[in-house]
Amino acid sequence: MQNQIKPFIKWAGGKQKLLQNIRTTYPEKIVRYCEPFVGGGAVLLDVLANHHPQNVLINDINPELINAYIQVQKSPEDLIQSLHQLENCFLNAEPDTRKQIYLEKRNRFNALLSHSGNQYAIEKASLFIFLNKTCFNGLYRVNQKGEYNVPMGRYKTPCICDAHNLMNVSRALRNAEIRCGDYSQCLDFIDRNTFVYLDPPYRPLSDTASFTAYSPDKFQDAEQIALKKFIDRITEKGAKFTASNSDPRNSNDNDDFFDNLYQNYHIRRIIAKRTISCKGAERGDVSELLICNG
Numbered sequence: 001m002q003n004q005i006k007p008f009i010k011w012a013g014g015k016q017k018l019l020q021n022i023r024t025t026y027p028e029k030i031v032r033y034c035e036p037f038v039g040g041g042a043v044l045l046d047v048l049a050n051h052h053p054q055n056v057l058i059n060d061i062n063p064e065l066i067n068a069y070i071q072v073q074k075s076p077e078d079l080i081q082s083l084h085q086l087e088n089c090f091l092n093a094e095p096d097t098r099k100q101i102y103l104e105k106r107n108r109f110n111a112l113l114s115h116s117g118n119q120y121a122i123e124k125a126s127l128f129i130f131l132n133k134t135c136f137n138g139l140y141r142v143n144q145k146g147e148y149n150v151p152m153g154r155y156k157t158p159c160i161c162d163a164h165n166l167m168n169v170s171r172a173l174r175n176a177e178i179r180c181g182d183y184s185q186c187l188d189f190i191d192r193n194t195f196v197y198l199d200p201p202y203r204p205l206s207d208t209a210s211f212t213a214y215s216p217d218k219f220q221d222a223e224q225i226a227l228k229k230f231i232d233r234i235t236e237k238g239a240k241f242t243a244s245n246s247d248p249r250n251s252n253d254n255d256d257f258f259d260n261l262y263q264n265y266h267i268r269r270i271i272a273k274r275t276i277s278c279k280g281a282e283r284g285d286v287s288e289l290l291i292c293n294g
């Protein structure tokens with residue numbers, strides 16, 4: 001594998017560490033690629049760097065995340081300039097002042113959330129990346145009013161502006177179509193030549209797990225069942241897919257939810273290290289599911 005480019009943000013459920021396993025499910029040739037729940041895009045960037053698909057569609061329901069992708073694609077130089085300013089200001093400050101700067105930038109980001117036009121698009125994208133690099137664990141979490149409320153992390157010298165990687169990601173995204181909304185709106189793009197990687201918010205491992213808390217959008221059993229119907233439709237169209245999800249058997253040996261739901265497909269169990277969790281008991285190695293029709 002050559003030309004490694006990495007995600008420009010840290011994202012809950014990021015797949016960087018599972019790439020070795022996920023790669024084994026790619027079809028030999030990928031000419032058309034779709035990722036309906038793109039998040040940090042670890043698989044996307046792996047596919048773009050190593051398989052060079054001609055047509056690409058990425059999608060996510062989070063408008064700030066999607067704005068960041070659009071600015072990286074269209075205006076990387078302006079974005080880098082804005083991020084350099086934020087980086088210099090933050091890294092040259094004393095710890096107490098850093099906290100103040102973080103809170104100021106978070107307030108500014110929240111104040112801009114209601115502006116959907118182009119006027120603040122670069123500023124919003126650079127604040128989004130800045131907060132992602134300096135907040136606790138790279139979490140994206142909003143309160144009931146929709147305001148981003150993650151506290152500052154404890155990084156000594158966070159890399160806020162990786163200009164080289166941002167330029168590489170921008171080049172790789174050159175021909176990609178970028179949409180914001182529900183995954184179902186990707187259906188029109190998907191045909192028999194498309195490889196689709198689906199990484200939805202995971203079904204929580206237990207009633208108390210807060211793993212889907214980075215998004216106000218619930219993804220419970222009813223949503224998982226609706227997603228399976230979508231997967232049936234793209235399979236009928238002749239597309240190849242791989243889907244990731246949590247393995248319910250980690251917390252309950254008898255929970256066959258996905259084994260039953262996806263009984264007509266191939267299900268593999270792989271070992272993952274879970275890092276984003278508030279509770280120590282949920283850290284450590286867990287099994288995850290890779291579901292395919294190939």
Ligand SMILES: C[S@@+](CC[C@H](N)C(=O)[O-])C[C@H]1O[C@@H](n2cnc3c(N)ncnc32)[C@H](O)[C@@H]1O
Nearest residue numbers: 011013014015037039040041042061182183199
């Ligand atoms: C598990 S994350 C994807 C992680 C990604 N594969 C990575 O490597 O970073 C799930 C993503 O689905 C998005 N999402 C949640 N509900 C959605 C929906 N109904 N349609 C599209 N995207 C959705 C979330 O915003 C989040 O970015």
